[in-house]
Amino acid sequence: MSVSFAYFDHHATTPLCLEAREAWLRAHSEAWMNPSSLYPSAGRSRRLLEEAREECAELLGCEPARIVFTSGATEGNNAVLRWAASRGGRAVLSAVEHPAVREPAWQFFGDGGVCELPVDEKGVVLADVLRAELETPGTKPAVVSVMAANNETGVLQAWRETAARCAEHGVPYHCDAAQWIGKRPAAGLAECAWVTLSAHKFGGPKGVGVLIIPAGTFSPLRLRAGGPQESGHRAGTEDYPGVAAMAAALAARAGWAADEQARAKASAWRDAFESRLMKHLPGTQVVGSGALRSETVSMVIVPRHPQLKWVTRLGERGFCVSTGSACSSGKGNPSPVLQAMGIDAEAMGRALRFSAGPETVEADWEGLLEALLDVWEVLESGVRDRPKVDLSRL
Numbered sequence: 001m002s003v004s005f006a007y008f009d010h011h012a013t014t015p016l017c018l019e020a021r022e023a024w025l026r027a028h029s030e031a032w033m034n035p036s037s038l039y040p041s042a043g044r045s046r047r048l049l050e051e052a053r054e055e056c057a058e059l060l061g062c063e064p065a066r067i068v069f070t071s072g073a074t075e076g077n078n079a080v081l082r083w084a085a086s087r088g089g090r091a092v093l094s095a096v097e098h099p100a101v102r103e104p105a106w107q108f109f110g111d112g113g114v115c116e117l118p119v120d121e122k123g124v125v126l127a128d129v130l131r132a133e134l135e136t137p138g139t140k141p142a143v144v145s146v147m148a149a150n151n152e153t154g155v156l157q158a159w160r161e162t163a164a165r166c167a168e169h170g171v172p173y174h175c176d177a178a179q180w181i182g183k184r185p186a187a188g189l190a191e192c193a194w195v196t197l198s199a200h201k202f203g204g205p206k207g208v209g210v211l212i213i214p215a216g217t218f219s220p221l222r223l224r225a226g227g228p229q230e231s232g233h234r235a236g237t238e239d240y241p242g243v244a245a246m247a248a249a250l251a252a253r254a255g256w257a258a259d260e261q262a263r264a265k266a267s268a269w270r271d272a273f274e275s276r277l278m279k280h281l282p283g284t285q286v287v288g289s290g291a292l293r294s295e296t297v298s299m300v301i302v303p304r305h306p307q308l309k310w311v312t313r314l315g316e317r318g319f320c321v322s323t324g325s326a327c328s329s330g331k332g333n334p335s336p337v338l339q340a341m342g343i344d345a346e347a348m349g350r351a352l353r354f355s356a357g358p359e360t361v362e363a364d365w366e367g368l369l370e371a372l373l374d375v376w377e378v379l380e381s382g383v384r385d386r387p388k389v390d391l392s393r394l
């Protein structure tokens with residue numbers, strides 16, 4: 001078998017892209033001062049921070065005043081749900097939301113305050129149930145939260161329609177777009193009242209993100225107590241270098257996300273991988289098959305052997321893959337996403353997620369297939385396995 005290294009865990013995090021690295025270094029040498037300081041040399045940091053806000057706003061299709069820089073999607077999601085809970089009522093969210101939405105929803109709205117929208121067996125939210133929730137007289141939701149693209153399966157939700165329907169009913173709609181941005185065009189996202197994203201999912205640095213707030217939010221949100229940064233919305237010294245790097249990554253990835261040919265090529269490689277895997281490993285099942293999915297992700301349920309054995313042995317062969325959500329992988333928790341799709345606990349324990357990035361090439365998918373078949377033989381034969389790669393060099 002070929003001995004190579006291929007990173008198939010872009011849904012967990014991505015490597016910093018060259019543009020982001022350069023922007024970060026430039027910002028640290030030219031504009032490292034505190035943007036809130038009053039002397040003229042710090043004014044440069046302030047000016048550049050506002051320019052980065054304008055650039056992000058343009059790339060995301062909204063006014064700069066709607067952009068609040070955060071530490072990432074977890075913080076943004078928490079902020080939206082805390083804000084919504086302060087208005088009373090209930091939260092309506094899909095049953096396949098990331099824990100960064102589900103956990104704060106249950107925490108802030110409490111038992112009886114959360115309605116989870118079911119999905120079909122492909123992982124798509126049932127539009128009729130959402131409509132019924134919106135139309136129930138006298139119980140207008142405080143917020144509806146349905147993600148754009150699922151972190152485990154890559155299944156895409158009809159967020160444009162959801163945004164339109166929520167707007168019709170005057171209900172604020174929050175879209176967690178952490179797995180959408182950088183993979184698909186951002187056009188239209190700003191139609192949602194609230195949008196959250198994390199830079200490290202699209203080639204930017206970790207610990208930086210954007211929260212798009214509703215247009216005309218003039219009173220400060222005070223997401224944290226402290227200084228009046230971010231127009232009073234979020235306290236804490238602004239991380240201009242991080243923001244500059246995020247803006248650079250956003251611009252760099254916008255090209256890939258809008259390039260239909262590049263996306264078609266990525267999905268052709270992924271689809272060929274899946275059909276060859278199903279042919280060579282009978283019993284393999286593709287999760288979310290038949291639904292619209294991100295072109296770069298494949299979640300499969302492999303036959304017989306538990307996921308951790310596969311992940312470990314693939315890792316020894318230089319292939320970085322995951323069991324699903326990075327935050328719960330390896331912790332033995334059943335996946336609420338797969339559960340909501342009606343997949344039983346035993347099969348869930350055999351789920352593997354392969355998430356590629358713009359730098360992934362066809363040969364990486366072919367190498368992954370080869371490695372999977374090799375692992376399969378080893379697991380079936382029960383032979384003690386030896387690492388195939390010098391792991392110290394990775």
Ligand code: PLP
Pocket residue numbers: 011012071072073074075098100147149150151176177178179198200326
């Ligand atoms: N939302 C989705 C859909 C995600 O995939 C993730 C991370 O995997 C998050 C939110 C949380 O992002 P972060 O850990 O960067 O805050």
